Amino acid sequence: MKGFILPCLVASLAVTGCATKKYVAREVGGVNQKVDAVSVQVEQTQERVKRNEVRIDEVNQTSQAGIAEAKGSAQQALVKATDAEKAAKGKLIYTVTLSNDKVTFPVNRAVVSDEAKALIDEAIAQLKAENKGVFFEIEGHTDATGPEEYNVKLGEDRAMAVRNYLHDQHGIALNRIQVISYGETKPVADNKTKDNRAQNRRVVIKVLE
Numbered sequence: 001m002k003g004f005i006l007p008c009l010v011a012s013l014a015v016t017g018c019a020t021k022k023y024v025a026r027e028v029g030g031v032n033q034k035v036d037a038v039s040v041q042v043e044q045t046q047e048r049v050k051r052n053e054v055r056i057d058e059v060n061q062t063s064q065a066g067i068a069e070a071k072g073s074a075q076q077a078l079v080k081a082t083d084a085e086k087a088a089k090g091k092l093i094y095t096v097t098l099s100n101d102k103v104t105f106p107v108n109r110a111v112v113s114d115e116a117k118a119l120i121d122e123a124i125a126q127l128k129a130e131n132k133g134v135f136f137e138i139e140g141h142t143d144a145t146g147p148e149e150y151n152v153k154l155g156e157d158r159a160m161a162v163r164n165y166l167h168d169q170h171g172i173a174l175n176r177i178q179v180i181s182y183g184e185t186k187p188v189a190d191n192k193t194k195d196n197r198a199q200n201r202r203v204v205i206k207v208l209e
């Protein structure tokens with residue numbers, strides 16, 4: 001009987017050992033699968049992080065470019081406002097307005113007509129004769145047709161045309177002339193009729209001591 005029990009015990013232990021090895025192998029395999037799955041998730045997460053970092057860098061670059069452009073525009077506006085303020089501190093002697101009731105400023109053009117030149121010549125003739133050290137503030141204005149930004153540029157072009165005539169024809173130093181464009185923002189009449197729009201297309205020359 002004892003001889004029979006011993007082989008049974010040995011067989012039982014062998015079977016148990018095999019079952020244990022299979023269990024361990026199965027558990028280890030399951031763990032390895034979980035580790036592989038986690039590794040894949042980590043790689044995917046890292047890839048998403050990298051893509052997000054690239055997008056963030058692109059957004060930052062775009063934002064910085066926009067900020068720089070805004071700062072540049074603001075600085076230009078500040079310079080023009082400061083120059084206009086300096087000119088405004090002087091004593092106003094008189095004002096000459098070049099508009100369609102006296103001269104012609106065609107739509108979308110910034111040409112100084114012969115009539116405008118005659119008015120300018122008459123206005124500064126006495127100043128030149130008396131050799132007064134005056135300063136000039138030249139304002140450009142437009143009607144309300146067209147985009148606002150375009151009108152600002154057009155008003156500036158008209159004022160610059162008058163400034164260049166004062167400099168080239170009468171020898172007025174450029175550092176004595178300030179130019180500013182108001183575009184369509186300061187009309188003298190509403191823009192509902194052709195005649196009113198013609199009045200708003202003008203250049204105003206302010207002479208200051």
